[in-house]
Amino acid sequence: MTNRKTTAVFVTRKLPDPVEARMSELFDTTCNHDDRPLSRAELAAAMQQADVLVPTLTDQIDAGLIEEAGPQLKLIASFSNGIDNVDVDAAAKKGITVTNTPNVLTEDTADMTMALVLSVPRRLAEGAHFLAGPDAEGWQGWSPTWMLGRRIWGKRIGIVGMGRIGTAVARRAKAFGLSVHYHNRGRINPETEAELEATYWDSLDQMLARVDIVSVNCPSTPATYHLISARRLALIRPEAYIVNTSRGDVIDEEALIRCLEEDRIAGAGLDVFENEPDVNPRLIALARKGKAVLLPHMGSATLESRIDMGDKVIINIRTFFDGHRPPNRVLPGRA
Secondary structure, eight states, rough: OOGGGGOOOESSOOOOOOHHHHHHHSSSSEOOOOOOOOHHHHHHHHHHHSSSOOOOBTSBOOHHHHHHHHHHEEEEEESSOOOOTBOOHHHHHHTTTOOOSSSSSSHHHHHHHHHHHHTTTTTTHHHHHHSSSGGGGGGOOOOTTOOOOOOOOOOOOEEHHHHHHHHHHHHHHHHOEEEEEEEEEEEEEEOHHHHHHHOOOOHHHHHHTSSSSSEEOOOOOGTTSSSSHHHHHTTTTOOEEEEOOGGGGGOOOHHHHHHHTTTTSSSSEEEEEEOTOOHHHHHHHHHTTOOOOOOOOOOOOEEEEOOOOOOOOHHHHHHHHSSSSTTTTTTTTOO
C-alpha cells in the first residue's frame, strides 16, 4: 500500500473547508486558496509535479496538457459530475486514470430547475427587482392586472434528457400539477414512467412543438452540442418557456437570443451559458426586460453537494493508491 501522506495532490480551485482539511490530513495537498481559475501554464506546471490532479469543470484538461504531464501523474480525480472537461481518451493513452463525482448533484440541480420553471412564467425575478429598485416607493399595492404571469398547474413540461436529474425534475413537476413529457435516447423503465404518468416522445421535434415548458437536462457531449438548434427553437410555441440547467452549449444561444428578442418564445430561465464565464450582453438586456431569468451557474451550489463531491474525490484517490479500481473511474470512450 502506498503511503498516502506522501501522495502529492494538487487542487485547482477552493473547495469547502472540511474537504480541504480532510485532504490535507490524508495527502500532501496543495490547494488554490485564491479560488481563481488557473492559467494553462499553471495547470501544466501542476501536472509536472503532482501525483494527482483535482480539477473542476472550468479546467479544460485537454490532450495537449495531458501529453505534457510528468510521468508521476497517475490520477485525474475531477471534482465534477460530468467529465467533458477532461480528455479521457488522451489520459488513458498516457496511463492516467480519470475519475469524477457522479450522482451527487441530482436533487439540488432538480430543485433549481424547478425554481426556474416557476420563476420565469410567474415573473418572480421581476417582482423581487421591483421592490428592491428605485421605483418601489411608487408601488400602490395589489392590482388586478399588475405583474400578471402565467399559470403552471395543468401545463405540459417537456424534459430533454430523462436521466437522474431529468427524472427528479419530472417528480417535482408532477407534484406541481404539470403533465410530464420527455425525450431521451431510449424510454425509461416502465415502472418509473407509470409513476410519473410520463409520455415518451421518440421525436424531439414533435415534443418541442407541443409542450408549454422545455427543461433541458441532458449532458454536454458532441452529440448534444446545439441539440436545441435554431431550427428546433423555431418549433417551440410563442407562449412557451425554456429552462436550461445542464450545459450552455446544448442550446444555440445566439438563436435563443433572437427568439426572445423577437417574442418567438415567451421567456427563458438559464443557469448556464455557452461562453461561461462571459454572459452575452443581449441576454442581460433581455433579463432587464423580464424576458429571461439568469443565474450564475448555481444549480448544484449547496454546501451539502460540494462536501459530498469532495468525499467522492477523496475515496477515489484513496482507493486508487491502495491498488484498487476507484469506484467512479471513467472509461475511455464513455465520457
